[in-house]
Amino acid sequence: MFISRVPLNMARVSAQQLVASPYRMHAAVESAFPPDGVRSSDDGRILWRLDALTQDHGVWLYVVSPDAPDFTHIIEQAGWPTHMEWESKDYSPLLSRIAVGQQWQFRLLANPVRKALADKGRRPRENGEGIVGKIQGHVTATQQRDWLIARADAHGFEILLDDNGDPSVTVSQRHQERFGREGKTVTLTTAMFDGRLQVTDADLFRRTLCHGLGRAKGFGCGLMTVAPTRTQSAQS
Numbered sequence: 001m002f003i004s005r006v007p008l009n010m011a012r013v014s015a016q017q018l019v020a021s022p023y024r025m026h027a028a029v030e031s032a033f034p035p036d037g038v039r040s041s042d043d044g045r046i047l048w049r050l051d052a053l054t055q056d057h058g059v060w061l062y063v064v065s066p067d068a069p070d071f072t073h074i075i076e077q078a079g080w081p082t083h084m085e086w087e088s089k090d091y092s093p094l095l096s097r098i099a100v101g102q103q104w105q106f107r108l109l110a111n112p113v114r115k116a117l118a119d120k121g122r123r124p125r126e127n128g129e130g131i132v133g134k135i136q137g138h139v140t141a142t143q144q145r146d147w148l149i150a151r152a153d154a155h156g157f158e159i160l161l162d163d164n165g166d167p168s169v170t171v172s173q174r175h176q177e178r179f180g181r182e183g184k185t186v187t188l189t190t191a192m193f194d195g196r197l198q199v200t201d202a203d204l205f206r207r208t209l210c211h212g213l214g215r216a217k218g219f220g221c222g223l224m225t226v227a228p229t230r231t232q233s234a235q236s
Contacts (some may be wrong), residue, residue, distance in 0.1 A: 001044045001095065001210055004088035006061040006071045008078050011204060015078035020057060021179050023190060023203045025203035028077070029061075032069035041066050044210030047223040052173070064091065064210065064223055095209065098202045104226035107175075108193045110149040111216035112138040123212065137189025144191045154202025155213055157197040169195030171233040188219055196229060
């Protein structure tokens with residue numbers, strides 16, 4: 001597995017257009033790999049995420065992939081063509097260090113959704129279960145935070161508590177995007193999660209880092225990245 005990042009030049013109209021369309025960005029990321037390259041395997045799949053930097057209004061494209069990428073076309077279209085540079089490194093050293101009990105700072109852009117019941121559950125099946133209707137995005141920051149907390153255990157981690165006993169996670173950059181895909185309008189609810197976690201199952205957590213968390217992975221959701229906590233950084 002590889003983890004990479006590419007700087008995007010938001011002063012360019014072509015970069016603005018690319019960032020504004022998850023469908024276009026998905027196609028651009030896919031084009032970084034040969035047609036017969038590995039898109040998904042037992043080891044992992046292609047995941048991507050856009051990170052907006054508040055200090056200089058810059059944007060970075062992060063990508064996790066089974067094969068090494070070639071982002072030449074993205075830099076030509078949306079970066080700095082005179083500086084054909086991007087960062088790409090082997091993800092294995094970090095993945096191999098994952099262990100139960102470790103604490104990490106994390107960032108995740110996800111698609112927090114729920115399965116709504118048709119007619120609000122007034123038409124139950126014979127077994128008493130409601131009829132599942134459309135997939136709907138969670139609306140409030142609290143709903144979105146609780147969505148992540150509810151899925152943590154199945155993905156090999158738990159959200160740590162802060163000094164006040166509250167979950168140590170913030171929800172920001174909450175958006176509902178609409179874009180065209182194959183003649184249809186797609187509605188995508190997204191939220192950025194930043195916080196601190198503790199690994200509870202090393203294998204499950206490695207899978208989360210390589211396979212993603214939640215839906216809409218092809219549209220820039222599901223990629224979790226981690227960094228040492230401040231305590232770990234001070235000790236190293």
